[in-house]
Amino acid sequence: MTFSPASFDTRAGALADVAVLLPAYNGQADVERTLASFAEDAPVYALIVDDGSTPPIVAPAVNGMHVEMLRMPKNGGIERALQAGIETLAARGFRYAARIDAGDLAVPQRLAKQRARMETSPALAALGAWTQVVNRAGEPLFMLTPPADPRELRRTRFLRSPLVHPSVMLRIDAVRAVGGYRVAYPAAEDLDLFLRLMERYDCANLPEPGLYYELNEGGISATKRRKQIVSTLRLQMRYFDALNWRDWAGLAKNLLHFVTPYRALQKVKRVLYASR
Known part of the structure; x- marks a missing residue:
């Protein structure tokens, strides 16, 4: 059965045009x-894009949620999986895609709060949230608090991550x-998209926690770190922008990341963010 916002509308109310977009490779x-972490006052629709998992991901039964699967023919990477998900949601009439990754947890009412803000700010193309970084045991490590203001995000886009992608x-x-998710910048598909969005629209963050982000040494930021740094450079x-000192600082920071071991960098982040 093909699912669409029209068939979901009478049950979903304010979230009828919102879809959770979750790409997954293994990790049932x-x-x-x-x-199961989503807690909203209305039913939620979720699209899992299975990027060639072996065995295939099975759509779980989640209370208050309609879950569907989109299966990629083979493992082609997160960039292709996300773009396939966006195109599928567009074809079905959804207006908003709420990103999250397997292993991360949503803060209650995240979807309702983000949708309400985007409805009142039509210039916004992307809206993130502050993010609590945790380890595999769920223990807090540090908080990511990117700027809320679109102008500040543009100024500091290379000094620090402008948005936490799964938030x-x-x-x-x-x-x-703007062309959707692309494979031109491997492992930095999120920054590539955000930069193109910022050229034509606003991007912002809710100045409150919206996500628990699991620091996973098997994730893209760890396993494809060198590729990610090269794409970011x-x-x-x-x-x-040579006139923006923050771009110079961001360039120096990324070059430092290139020569700093991953675990050492995480320790530095914990100290820096814990002091804020």
Whole structure:
């Protein structure tokens, strides 16, 4: 049965045009735990994009949630999985895609709060939230608090991550208007998208926690770290503003990341963010 907002509308109310977008490669238990974390006052629709998992991900039964699967023919990477998800949601008439990754947990009412803000701010194409970083045991490590103001995000886009990708709600038509998720910048597909969105729209963050982000040494930031840094450097050079000192600082920071071991960098982050 093909699902659409029209068939969901009478039950979902204010969240009828919102879809949770979760790409997954293996990790059935993490997928189930992540979807079960959503606590909203209306039913939630979720699309899992199974990127060639072996065995295939099975759509879990989650109370208050309608879960569907989109299966990629083979493992092609998160960039292709996300773009396939965006196109599927657009074809079904959804307006907003709320990103989350397997293993992460949503703060209660995250979807309602983000949608309400985007409805009152039509210039917004992406809206993230502050994020509590935790370890695999769920113990807090540090808090990510990117700027809330769109102008400040543009100024500091390379000095610190402008948005925490799995915390973001995206306006689907805006994402498609700028070309969607691309494979041109491997492992930095989120920054690539955010930078293109910032050229035509606003991006912002809710100044309150919206996500528990699991620091996973098997995740992209760890396993594809060098590729991610190279892609980020390429993006920095493409959008570099020599008159913005923050771009110079961001470039120096990324070069330092290139030579700093991953675990050492996480320890530094814990100290820096804990002091704020």
